[in-house]
Amino acid sequence: MGDKSGESLGTVLVAGAANLAIALAKLVAGLIGGSAAMLSEAAHSAADTVTELLLLVAVRRSGRPADRRHPFGHGKAGFFWAMMAAVATLVGGAGFSVTHGLHEISHGEELSNLTPSYIVLAVSFVIEGISFTKALTQLRGEAERHRVGPLRLVRITSDTALKAVLFEDAAALAGLLIAAAGLLGSQLTGSALWDGAASVAIGLLLLVVALTLIRSNLSLLIGQAAPQQTEVGIRAVLLAQPEVEDVVELLTMMIGPGEILVAAKIDFRDEASAAGVEIACEEVDRRLRECFPGVSQVFLDPTPTVRR
Template sequence: MERAAGSSESVGTVVVAGLANLAIAVAKAVAGLLSGSAAMLSEAAHSFADTTTEVLLFTALRRGTRPADPRHPFGHGKESYVWAFIAALFTFVAGAGFSVTQGVQSILASRHNGSYLVSYLVLAVSFVLESISLTRAVRQVRAASRHWRLTPLRFLRHTADTTVKAVTLEDSAALVGLVLAALGVGLTELTGNPVWDGVASIAIGVLLLVVAAILARSNVSLLVGRAVPPRIRAGIEEELAGLPTVERVDTLLTMQLGPDDVLVAAKLDFADDATGAQIEATADLAEQRLTDRYPTIRYVFLDPTRGLGRTGPTGGGRHGEL
């Protein structure tokens, strides 16, 4: 139920952001064409890029939650990171590339035609709509951070839910971009120098480059097979070390299989007098304790192993998995 609720919340956040960005993109494009402002056209490209990103993130949520099958025994969770990575690349190429190019062309052309009032009105309305979208994303981040007993910033840094991270960062960047566009248009009107409009457009492009780089790096890390955050890993090790008949946790490996799926694999040193039945019971208890404490843990694999310096009939340090 918790997984379903989290996924549903993320879908709602992405849909709200996508609809808001689409409406804003059209308004900015019209304002940019009427005013001739490079900053406004850059903001239009920014919003169109964000809209496409939301579509890709929605695809990531849908395809990443498909159930496991014989060809994909651990599910399709990592596919969500593929689509999220593509979304980051699109922001990099379409949004940032267009903004920087438009800014350079505006500076070289050194002209600005059209009404400034239209730009100001669209920027004001866009700021309100982006704020509404960001408020929903921040509400989800705060609720999740309270659940994990983390600060919102720390949660965003470590979360494997790249959709809510992407929406939060993109909406935050959108608000900053609107301020930059307003400064560019305002300074151009005050000084009569259209260079400021071009500089604002380039600044918006650089902002998008930073956001795209952060999101791309996060998704690549998750695609490669990122472990859970240190705090959660410590909690998992604590639970395993406290199990009956367990002397020591020799090895603990974790991997994020998807936003709501974690794999745990560990080598445990059991007491010398532990029977096979006791080890089996401990394995069942381990899975129960871990999933109760961390509902995102989906798979638990335990490997009984001999302690250092101890030998047995096989002379090895490893037994079969449970």
């Protein structure tokens, strides 16, 4: 858990530093050229910077050890702060971009020197690409450890910091291309419509990303189960124990980034003694933690199967 948190923390710090530098450069270029798309991109990067700060809080808070008041740890604090980060993207980035773009479409503003904007867009694309590559490298490493494809892992991962950085960096790269297309369209046609439309498109892109992340974090906050493939593996480990007759009920819950709570009602074989059941429970606990490093809490309840 410590190594994984450290890796996610590094990914967040790289993304945050990149977004802060990019936001300032886009703001200057946007003011010089009078481009709504560039100012929207500046708001986008500023919102992403706030997002990274909140993700930094998420990583730090979720890594705090368990205490008397929080016996299962503080993992879910990471889900909460990651959701707040998504809300910041929704309000700060998407809201500004859409409203500013619509204002330019309706009123029209004359664009001036766009050369700084093109330079900033190109440099920003390189910087965002570096940040995205780091996040993608971490994703691929985790996918190899979990033996699943990167695309599947990004859908099911409870590492909210990594997921947020991946989504936001991908949106940033797409937003840069949209802004460049808007600037070029306005420059070739002499109409601010293209620039305003690009600003609105950037806002809608951020809206989709923010709502996706909010939905994902909300699901984790209210008690999302472990991925189905993991549950199947856990059930197989339980049934492989010689003293186990059947798994009456299996419940799992993500209690933090990469942390899984397992609760199961187990029907033990009738011939198993009380001491044998205790030993079997200890063995199952050990094997589950060994096979699934994310399993941090295991509760087994001996329960006979009700036969009708």
